[in-house]
Amino acid sequence: VNLTYMDLSSNNLTGTIPGSIGQLVNLNTLDLSSNKLSGTIPDSIEQLVNLTYLDLSSNHLTGTIPNSIGQLLNLNTLDFSSNKLTGTVPRDIQIILHLVKCNLTQNAIGGQLPLGLFKLQNLTYLGLRSNKIVGVIPDVNHSQAFLPNIHTLDLTDHRMSGKIPAWLGERYSLLSLALSGNGFIGNLPEFMNYSKLKSLSAAYNKLEGTLEPLKELKYMEQLDLSGNRINGIVPFWLADQNLTHLGLRDNYLSCKLPYNLRLDFSKDRKNQLDILQGNMFKCPLSKVVEDQDPDAAGYECGDKSLKLPGYVTAISFLVVTLIVLWQYSGMKHPFSIFSGTMQSWKSLQTGNLKLSSSHLLGCGCLIVSMISICICLPLLFSSDSVLQCQEAWIMTVAYIRPSQGIRWGLFCDSCFVWRLDSHHNCTFWTQARRSESPAD
DSSP states (O other): OOOOEEEOOSSOOOSBOOGGGGGOTTOSEEEOOSSOOBSOOOGGGGGOTTOSEEEOOSSOOOSBOOGGGGGOTTOOEEEOOSSOOBSOOOGGGGGOTTOOEEEOOSSOOEEEOOGGGGGOTTOOEEEOOSSEEEEOOOOOTTGGGSOTTOSEEEOOSSEEOSBOOGGGGGOTTOOEEEOOSSOOEEEOOOOOTTOOOOEEEOOSSEEESOSGGGTTOSSOOEEEOOSSOOEEOOOGGGGGSOOSEEEOOSSEEEEOOOTTOOOOOSSOTTOOEEOOTTSEEOSSOOHHHHHHOTTSTTOOOHHHHTHHHHHHHHHHHHHHHHHHHHHHHTOSSTTHHHHHHHHHHHHHHHTOOOOOHHHHHHHHHHHHHHHHHHHHTHHHHOOTTTOSOTTHHHHHHHTOOGGGOOOHHHHHHHHHHHHHOGGGGGGHHHHHHHHHSOOO
């Protein structure tokens, strides 16, 4: 049979794909998409060695992808998406060197991805969304060989883990990277200044760090990092992007939002700004954020909601200090520490200094209390021009759950570290939130 082109898509075909289809050895295009075909993919498909285009998407096909798929060496488009296929990605797929597009989205394919899949030099589209893939994205010393011409990589909604490899930030050709709904950890990879990435979706993973690795992206249009553990601030350079979608909700972000943050509605009026929920930004919010963010109406700003816990923490810290010193001093009454302090002061005035343990503990309590008051309490009253985000240390303590125990050390740490590094003071509270997050 000399038939070279067969397109029976969208014809409501039922039944199974016959094994005799392997007799059409001259076929270079086979499109059976958008029908109601069932059953398995016949092994005889390996006989179609001249195929360059194979589309069986949007059917009800079951079973596994035949290992013999690797015999189709001339194939450049493979689309089995939106079926009910199981098993794993065949290892022999790595020998289809001319493969440009591989779409296996919305199936039930599991297991780990074969390393050779990432070594296909001509692959520009790899779609594996909504399967059951496990394992990690490979990252080895010779990663320059991995997907050098990739445009779109979609690994959304899997069970993948590990870190996002650095080589993804080095791909000049990469336009769309979708990694949402997995278990990726660590920081975002640093994207190079030559990157043309337009869409980055890595929502609902376990990513940490700040947004700084994205600062070199000049063509970004869609960014969704919701549901991670990203901390720090929303940088001003992010407002310079022509964003059509920005999702940063449910992270550990704080401080003041860029005043000129807005979305580009010239292409789609449905574009969304979703950044407030689950973060602790400083008020006042810009009018653009109030108008565009769906949670703006009921949003409780961080600097307004955490004042009272700050006062309670300051007083409680002094009380705890007193109790701890009293317990270690062996005195009958906690106020004996203060009486010891007064005795030490009188001894210094008369020149008859006799320091006892109670005197030393009393002096220690007084000194610690004074340091706490002098350093921490001014944070509550200072103006924005002197201190930015003065609520940072309050956030640190306010998010500690009683079930995890009261970590009073964080209170002191945040106060002292603020003095040492004011540029990063907005991120202190995220450490407390991370420590109280339930184990995954």
